Amino acid sequence: xxxxxxxxxxxxxxxxxxxxxxxxxxxxxxxxxxxxxxxxxxxxxxxxxxxxxxxxxxxxxxxxxxxxxxxxxxxxxxxxxxxxxxxxxxxxxxxxxxxxxxxxxxxxxxxxxxxxxxxxxxxxxxxxxxxxxxxxxxxxxxxxxxxxxxxxxxxxxxxxxxxxxxxxxxxxxxxxxxxxxxxxxxxxxxxxxxxxxxxxxxxxxxxxxxxxxxxxxxxxxxxxxxxxxxxxxxxxxxxxxxxxxxxxxxxxxxxxxxxxxxxxxxxxxxxxxxxxxxxxxxxxxxxxxxxxxxxxxxxxxxxxxxxxxxxxxxxxxxxxxxxxxxxxxxxxxxxxxxxxxxxxxxxxxxxxxxxxxxxxxxxxxxxxxxxxxxxxxxxxxxxxxx
Amino acid sequence: xxxxxxxxxxxxxxxxxxxxxxxxxxxxxxxxxxxxxxxxxxxxxxxxxxxxxxxxxxxxxxxxxxxxxxxxxxxxxxxxxxxxxxxxxxxxxxxxxxxxxxxxxxxxxxxxxxxxxxxxxxxxxxxxxxxxxxxxxxxxxxxxxxxxxxxxxxxxxxxxxxxxxxxxxxxxxxxxxxxxxxxxxxxxxxxxxxxxxxxxxxxxxxxxxxxxxxxxxxxx
Numbered sequence: 351x352x353x354x355x356x357x358x359x360x361x362x363x364x365x366x367x368x369x370x371x372x373x374x375x376x377x378x379x380x381x382x383x384x385x386x387x388x389x390x391x392x393x394x395x396x397x398x399x400x401x402x403x404x405x406x407x408x409x410x411x412x413x414x415x416x417x418x419x420x421x422x423x424x425x426x427x428x429x430x431x432x433x434x435x436x437x438x439x440x441x442x443x444x445x446x447x448x449x450x451x452x453x454x455x456x457x458x459x460x461x462x463x464x465x466x467x468x469x470x471x472x473x474x475x476x477x478x479x480x481x482x483x484x485x486x487x488x489x490x491x492x493x494x495x496x497x498x499x500x501x502x503x504x505x506x507x508x509x510x511x512x513x514x515x516x517x518x519x520x521x522x523x524x525x526x527x528x529x530x531x532x533x534x535x536x537x538x539x540x541x542x543x544x545x546x547x548x549x550x551x552x553x554x555x556x557x558x559x560x561x562x563x564x565x566x567x568x569x570x571x572x573x574x575x576x577x578x579x580x581x582x583x584x585x586x587x588x589x590x591x592x593x594x595x596x597x598x599x600x601x602x603x604x605x606x607x608x609x610x611x612x613x614x615x616x617x618x619x620x621x622x623x624x625x626x627x628x629x630x631x632x633x634x635x636x637x638x639x640x641x642x643x644x645x646x647x648x649x650x651x652x653x654x655x656x657x658x659x660x661x662x663x664x665x666x667x668x669x670x671x672x673x674x675x676x677x678x679x680x681x682x683x684x685x686x687x688x689x690x691x692x693x694x695x696x697x698x699x700x701x702x703x704x705x706x707x708x709x710x711x712x713x714x715x716x717x718x719x720x721x722x723x724x725x726x727x728x729x730x731x732x733x734x735x736x
Numbered sequence: 737x738x739x740x741x742x743x744x745x746x747x748x749x750x751x752x753x754x755x756x757x758x759x760x761x762x763x764x765x766x767x768x769x770x771x772x773x774x775x776x777x778x779x780x781x782x783x784x785x786x787x788x789x790x791x792x793x794x795x796x797x798x799x800x801x802x803x804x805x806x807x808x809x810x811x812x813x814x815x816x817x818x819x820x821x822x823x824x825x826x827x828x829x830x831x832x833x834x835x836x837x838x839x840x841x842x843x844x845x846x847x848x849x850x851x852x853x854x855x856x857x858x859x860x861x862x863x864x865x866x867x868x869x870x871x872x873x874x875x876x877x878x879x880x881x882x883x884x885x886x887x888x889x890x891x892x893x894x895x896x897x898x899x900x901x902x903x904x905x906x907x908x909x910x911x912x913x914x915x916x917x918x919x920x921x922x923x924x925x926x927x928x929x930x931x932x933x934x935x936x937x938x939x940x941x942x943x944x945x946x947x948x949x950x951x952x953x954x955x956x
Contacts, residue, residue, distance in 0.1 A: 446843055453868065457841045457894045543846050547802040548809055551757065597800045629922060653922060653939070676925045679893040685927075709923075712893035 351729050357521045358421040362704065366622055366668045367644050370701035370734060374694050376727045377422035377525065377670065377706050382458055382713040383720065384413045392713060394445045394459045396429040396506055403428045407513055417724050422523045422704070424585075427513035429506050430529050431579040436481050436571040442466060442539045458713045466491065467540035469553060472560040480567035507578055514581060525624050527581025528572045533564045533608045538590040546590070550600065558604050565608055569615045582621045586612075593633030594653070606637050617645035624670075628709060630654050635662045643667065652708025660697045669697055672708035673723055678715035683722040690726040698732035744789060750779065750814075754786025755793070757803060759810050762786075766814045776821040783814045787857035794942050801850070804942065808853035815856075830859075832952040833883035835874060837865035839890045839898035847921060848889035850941045855887075858945050860952075871898075871905035878911055884955040885948050886917045888934075895921070899932040916951035920944050 352373040356364065364371040382392050388409040391398060398406075407427040414420065425431070443464035448457040467487075475483045489495055514524045531539070537560065538546040550557050576582055591605040613623050623646045625638070632655045638648060639662070646667045650656050652674035659669050672693070677686055690705060697703045705727050711720060744755075750769075753761040766779055790807040793799040834855055838848045845867050852864045863877050878886060886906065888899050899919050906912050917934040920941070929937040935951070938944045 451843075451868070453843070454841050454894070458892045460843050460892065462843060463846065544805050544809075544849070547805045550802065551806045552759075593800065595801045597802065600802070674925060675893050675923050676896070676927045680896060680927045680931045714893050 352731055358419075359521050359523050362422050362523050365702055365704050366647060368665060368668065368702040370732070374698045374727045374730075374732050375421035375704045376724055377424065377704050378420055378720070378723070379424045379707050379710045380410070380413065381425070381710060383711040383715050384409050386456075386713050387413060387717060392448045392455065392457070392459060394447065395425060396432075397445060397447065397459070403509065407516075411516070417721060418728070419522075420724060422525050423517045425526050426510055426517060426524045429510050429513070431510045431514075431526050431575060431581065432503050432506055432529065436484060436567065442536075456714065463539060463542050465540075465542045465545060467537070469549060469556075471540075472537075472549075472553065472556045475560040476556070476563045480564040481571070511579060514579070523583075524581050525583050525622075526585040527579040527583045527621070528575035529585050529587065530568065530572050530612065531587045532589075532591060532605070533561045533568065534605045535587060535590040536564070537561070543590065543595070547595070550596075550604070561604055561608055565611050568608075568612060572612070572616065573619065576616075576619075576621055582619075583624060584616050584621050585624045585626055587626055587628075588631075589628040591634075592627070592629045592631045592654075594630040598633060601634055601637070606634075606640075610640060613641050613646060617642040621645075622647065624649055627651065627654060632658055635659055638663055639666050641667065647704065649706065650708065656693070657696050660699075660703075664700075664702060668702050668704060670704040670706050671697075672706065674708050675710075675712040675715075678707065678719045678723070679712045681716075681719060683718050686719045686722045687726050690723055691730050694727065694730050694732050700735050701732070703732070743785075743792065747785060747789065748782045750782040751785035751789060754783055754807060754810055754814075755789035757806050757810065759806075759813070762810050763813055763817070766817050770817060770821055776818045779814075780818050780822075783811055783818075784857060784859055787811055787854075791854075791858070791942055791945070801941070804854065805850065808850070808857060811857050812853070831861040832859075832885065832948070832955075833861045833863065833881050834885040834887055834948055835863045835865065835877045835881065835883045836887040837869035837874060837889070838867040839888050839895050839902060840868060840870050841898050842890045842892055842895040843867045844889070844891040844921075847891065847941065848887075851887060851889070851920065851944045854941050854945045855948060858949070860885075860945075860948060871902040874902050875905050875909045875911065878906065878915055879909065884915055885951050886915050887944065887948070888917070888919045890919065890921045891923070893923070896924075896928050896931055899928070899934065903933050916955060918944060918947050918951070 355372045361371040361375040365375050385392050410427050443462045446460045446462050448455045485496055517524050572584055591601055616623055625646055626649045628651045630653045643666050647670050648659060648663055648667050650671035652672040656672045673689060677689060693705055750765050769779060787807060794804055836852055838844055852862050855862045863881055865873055865877060890899060906915055918936040919932060919934050920938045922939060924937045924939060936947045938947060
């Protein structure tokens with residue numbers, strides 16, 4: 351085993367600052383896997399019966415200790431750090447929980463995409479800004495008043511802060527103080543992906559103007575959320591803008607400028623930005639060099655080329671990832687260990703790397719594979735060039 | 737062998753407009769030529785040529801998924817104009833049949849829908865069974881249609897067992913040597929191919945079409 355000379359907090363911050371920690375830090379995104387292992391119903395974050403949340407949080411704590419501990423917690427436990435309705439209540443479809451509609455209880459939580467926003471809604475966003483649009487949209491679409499939502503989400507925030515306190519007292523960083531769904535992802539989820547793509551083709555200027563109009567409220571809402579949670583980390587949910595979907599001209603013109611405005615605003619306040627990239631962003635990686643150095647984590651889900659990311663972003667931002675879900679579910683421990691060692695050898699060289707699950711640890715991951723992933727960072731040192 | 741430059745030089749007006757994603761122009765051309773009494777099949781062929789060029793541009797890195805989706809939408813609009821003018825059964829005589837669906841337990845439809853659009857654009861006859869499709873439903877449709885190709889989609893790790901279960905059902909029905917099987921999805925890898933015992937896997941819709949083209953040749 352590698353002799354540990356840093357706390358988890360010091361280790362994670364060394365990686366964010368592109369320094370060489372005592373060993374590679376590990377921060378797996380664990381949620382549904384834990385519920386399954388502990389025989390609990392699989393529900394989305396902040397889902398299921400709130401009466402079960404304390405038991406679910408206990409399961410998170412137990413699993414952390416059973417697995418020998420890791421260096422950071424993604425969401426503090428069973429909810430997101432939402433304090434306002436403004437971002438997290440964005441118009442969207444809904445979750446389908448295992449057991450619903452005859453779907454096996456062994457499945458994962460799934461997101462059902464529905465068209466809940468119209469082309470005309472872009473005009474409202476342009477005219478009234480994001481909060482103005484939502485304050486009109488939410489009561490109309492859901493029948494729930496903004497006051498009711500505020501009360502519900504304040505209750506969620508209190509639970510989040512209590513759960514976060516547990517980890518912070520143990521000197522384990524909590525990597526989410528606010529959650530931002532990127533502007534293009536928000537609109538894409540509300541329109542559905544194919545419709546959003548067709549909208550950009552048919553109503554290019556209108557979509558662009560709507561994306562730009564969302565930014566001031568997105569910035570202020572997130573700052574409010576970070577202040578409410580007291581945790582200066584912002585998690586970005588990024589999927590729909592990647593080169594797996596859109597050409598780089600659209601990315602450069604419509605999506606990246608919004609991401610940069612958000613990250614610049616948060617970095618200026620000292621917030622660390624966890625850029626959670628799902629799908630293949632390999633083509634987009636060079637743009638990330640324009641974001642503030644040492645203030646972001648580029649988190650990849652195993653579909654982007656993490657080794658290329660090291661070449662492009664090494665020396666500029668920390669990289670996090672990316673043990674593939676299929677490997678954790680179907681592979682054997684030797685394959686998991688070999689992949690983790692390769693990550694440490696290549697991406698971990700000279701620091702600036704956090705080993706993690708690619709996306710979330712799958713619900714059906716083999717326990718011994720998860721254990722092997724965690725144990726590997728504790729015994730296998732990263733190389734130094736000098 | 738026709739190279740892409742030659743293909744682009746020989747494009748018809750409809751094919752060129754579709755390849756350039758000129759939605760209004762394609763609709764207008766198709767409508768006018770149908771009204772002038774032209775053979776719907778030749779217009780369909782021109783639309784397919786346009787889709788073929790879109791595919792070439794995608795492979796060349798000039799087009800991305802969003803252009804595939806937009807071209808698919810334009811193609812669908814053209815088909816809505818052309819199909820009512822076709823005689824019953826016309827256009828499907830030569831088409832290779834593909835049974836397609838998202839596997840049991842998985843409700844993700846976008847990837848599967850994209851592949852369905854691209855397959856239709858490439859001239860395949862697609863039997864799309866939707867989402868959360870039980871193994872027996874795949875088997876029943878393969879028997880009913882005699883399709884030589886089965887495409888299964890899934891976005892979650894538990895879907896891999898549903899894929900495997902479906903392959904087993906195809907085997908039990910005595911169809912495995914008559915049907916080539918491909919699985920697709922964002923996190924599908926070679927390990928999944930090994931686990932499920934399918935013939936191919938892909939993370940890319942257009943590559944899925946190429947795989948089906950290869951299967952169609954092999955099964956003839």
